Amino acid sequence: MPQAKLAQLSQALELRRAQQLLRTPVTLERYNGRLVVVAGTSYLNFCGNDYLSLATAPPVLQAYADGAAQFGAGSSGSPLVTGQHAVHQQLSDSLADWLGVERVLLFSSGFAANQAMLLTLSSKNDTLVLDKLSHASIIDAALHSEASLKRFAHNDVAALQNLLSQVSQPMVVTEGVFSMDGDSPDLAAMLTLCRRYDAPLLLDDAHGLGVLGPEGRGTAAAQGIAQSELFCTMANFGKALGTGGAFIAGSKTVIDYIEQFGRHYIYSTALPPPLCAAVLKSIELCRSDSWRRDKLHSNITLFRRLGADLPLLNSQSAIQGLVLGSSERAVAVSNQLKQRGIWLSAIRPPTVPQSSARLRITLSAAHTAEDITLLLQQLRQVL
Ligand SMILES: Cc1ncc(COP(=O)(O)O)c(C=O)c1O
Numbered sequence: 001m002p003q004a005k006l007a008q009l010s011q012a013l014e015l016r017r018a019q020q021l022l023r024t025p026v027t028l029e030r031y032n033g034r035l036v037v038v039a040g041t042s043y044l045n046f047c048g049n050d051y052l053s054l055a056t057a058p059p060v061l062q063a064y065a066d067g068a069a070q071f072g073a074g075s076s077g078s079p080l081v082t083g084q085h086a087v088h089q090q091l092s093d094s095l096a097d098w099l100g101v102e103r104v105l106l107f108s109s110g111f112a113a114n115q116a117m118l119l120t121l122s123s124k125n126d127t128l129v130l131d132k133l134s135h136a137s138i139i140d141a142a143l144h145s146e147a148s149l150k151r152f153a154h155n156d157v158a159a160l161q162n163l164l165s166q167v168s169q170p171m172v173v174t175e176g177v178f179s180m181d182g183d184s185p186d187l188a189a190m191l192t193l194c195r196r197y198d199a200p201l202l203l204d205d206a207h208g209l210g211v212l213g214p215e216g217r218g219t220a221a222a223q224g225i226a227q228s229e230l231f232c233t234m235a236n237f238g239k240a241l242g243t244g245g246a247f248i249a250g251s252k253t254v255i256d257y258i259e260q261f262g263r264h265y266i267y268s269t270a271l272p273p274p275l276c277a278a279v280l281k282s283i284e285l286c287r288s289d290s291w292r293r294d295k296l297h298s299n300i301t302l303f304r305r306l307g308a309d310l311p312l313l314n315s316q317s318a319i320q321g322l323v324l325g326s327s328e329r330a331v332a333v334s335n336q337l338k339q340r341g342i343w344l345s346a347i348r349p350p351t352v353p354q355s356s357a358r359l360r361i362t363l364s365a366a367h368t369a370e371d372i373t374l375l376l377q378q379l380r381q382v383l
Contacts, residue, residue: 020327021348032056033366036343043343044371046361051211051318052292053366054242054282067277075270079106080259083270091276094283095247099217101227103255104247106271107264110206110236111137113246115144116264117202117234118173120257122147127167129199131155131174133181136351138173138204147171154181157189170199171231176208176219180352180360182319184208187223191230200231210240211296211318215287237275241282245271295365299372303363306376310383320361322379330357336382342375 016022030037033053036045054060067087077083088106095104107113118141122128126147130138133154142149150167152159155178164170172194174185187203194201205218213221218235220227227233232250237243248258258265286292296318303320304312313321324330330346337344348357359379363372 020331021350026345033364034368034371038343041341043338043341044375046342046344046363046367046375048362048364049207049239050242050366051240051296051362051364052216052242052286052289053364054210054240054285054292057242057282057285059285060242060278060281063281064274064278067274071273071277073274074272077270078266078268079270080266085270085273085276087273087276087280088270091280091283092247094280095249098215098283098287099221099227099233099249101233101249102252104249105255105258105262105265106276107234107246107248108268108271109244110204110234110238110246112264112268113234113236113248114138114204115141116258116262117232117248118142118147119145119264120262121200121202121232121254122171126169126171129160129163129167129170129172131178131185133175133178134173135175135179135204135206138175142173154178155183155185157186157193160190161193164193164197164199170197171202172199173202173204176203176205176212176235177317177319179207179319180347180358181313181321182207182315182317183313184219184223184317187220187225191225201229203230203233205233205235206239206246207317207319209235210286211293215290216240216293237279237282241279241286243275243279243282245275245279292365296363299363299365299367299369302369303361303372303376306373307379310376310379318363320363321358322361323356323358325355325357327357330359333359333382337378340378340382342378344375 026038028036033050033056036043071085071087075083092104114137122145124146128142128147128149130142130151131154132151150163152163177184191201208219210216212219232248232254234248236246324333327348334344334346344359347360
C-alpha cells in the first residue's frame with residue numbers, strides 16, 4: 001500500500017472532522033416527499049428538492065415501470081453509438097416543445113451538463129463571468145476550461161457591468177434560482193448588458209424549471225424572457241421533475257456544436273430509457289397540474305408570513321435560507337429539530353461561504369399548512 005498517499009488522505013479527513021465539517025450520507029428507509037423514515041423514525045422532511053412532489057407520483061412510477069418493460073433497464077451505449085432510443089428522442093422533443101427552443105441534448109446529471117456547457121462553449125480567448133454564489137458544478141467547469149475566470153458580486157448588475165467593461169470576450173453565467181439562497185437575478189437587466197457587450201448569457205435553471213413561470217417553464221419564462229434571448233439553458237430532472245438526469249437547451253447551432261464537441265455528452269452512457277419515460281410523464285404532469293405549483297407557492301407565502309420575524313434570506317422561492325453563522329450552531333439546531341421530528345440538515349462550508357452555515361429549508365407541494373406551522377413553532381423554540 002502506498003503509505004504516504006494514505007497518510008495524506010487520513011490527515012485531510014481528520015482535519016475535516018476537527019473542523020466539524022465531516023459529512024455522512026443519510027440512508028432513507030422510506031420517502032414520500034413530505035415524510036422520511038431514518039433509522040426507524042419518521043420525520044417531516046424540509047430539505048429535499050422534490051418541489052412538486054413528483055418523485056413518488058403514481059403516474060411517474062408507472063411510466064418508469066412501463067419504460068423498463070418496453071425499452072430495457074439501460075441504454076446500452078453512448079448516445080452517438082447505440083444509447084439513443086426512441087424515448088430519448090421523445091424526451092428531447094417534449095423539452096423543446098415545452099421550453100420553446102430549437103434543440104435539446106440530454107445528460108446523465110446536471111453536474112455533467114454544466115461541465116459540457118462551459119467547457120465546450122468557451123475557448124482560450126473568452127472570459128467566463130460568473131456570479132459569486134455559482135454552484136460548484138459551474139465553478140469547477142470554469143476552473144477546468146481554457147477561458148479566463150472572473151466573478152461578480154451576487155446578483156449585482158452594476159458589478160457585472162464593471163467586469164464586462166474590463167474583460168475580453170465575456171460569457172456570462174448565472175442561475176435562475178440560486179441553490180443555497182433561493183433568490184433570482186434580474187435577467188432582463190443582465191440581458192441588456194450582455195447585448196451591449198455582445199456577451200452570451202448562459203443559464204442554470206436547476207431550481208427554476210418546473211416551479212416558475214407558465215406551465216413551469218422556468219425562470220426566464222417567469223420574467224417574461226423568451227428562451228431564444230439566452231444563449232442556452234441547462235436544468236436537471238432531479239429537482240422539481242422528481243427523477244434524475246439533465247439537459248442543455250438552445251438554438252440548433254449551439255446544441256449541434258455541443259453534440260459534436262461536448263465530451264461529457266459523447267463519451268458517456270446515455271440515460272436509462274425507463275428514466276426518460278418517467279421524466280416524460282413528469283413533464284406532462286408538471287405542465288398540466290398547475291395545482292402543484294399553486295400549492296407550492298401558497299406554502300411559500302404561508303411560510304414567509306408566519307416566519308416574518310425570523311432572519312430569513314430574501315427569497316420568494318421554495319428555497320428559504322436561515323443563516324446561523326457557525327457550523328456548530330447550524331448542526332446543533334438541526335439536531336434539536338431532529339429530536340422534534342423535523343428533518344432539516346445543516347448546510348456548512350464549503351457548500352456555503354465561511355461563517356454562513358445555515359438551515360436550507362425547502363418547501364414542497366406535499367407540505368400541508370399544519371406542517372409549515374409546526375416547523376415554525378419548533379424552529380422558534382429551538383432558536
Ligand atoms: C444550481 C445547480 N446546478 C447543477 C446541479 C447539479 O445537478 P445534478 O444534481 O443533476 O448533478 C445542482 C444540484 O445538485 C444545482 O443545484
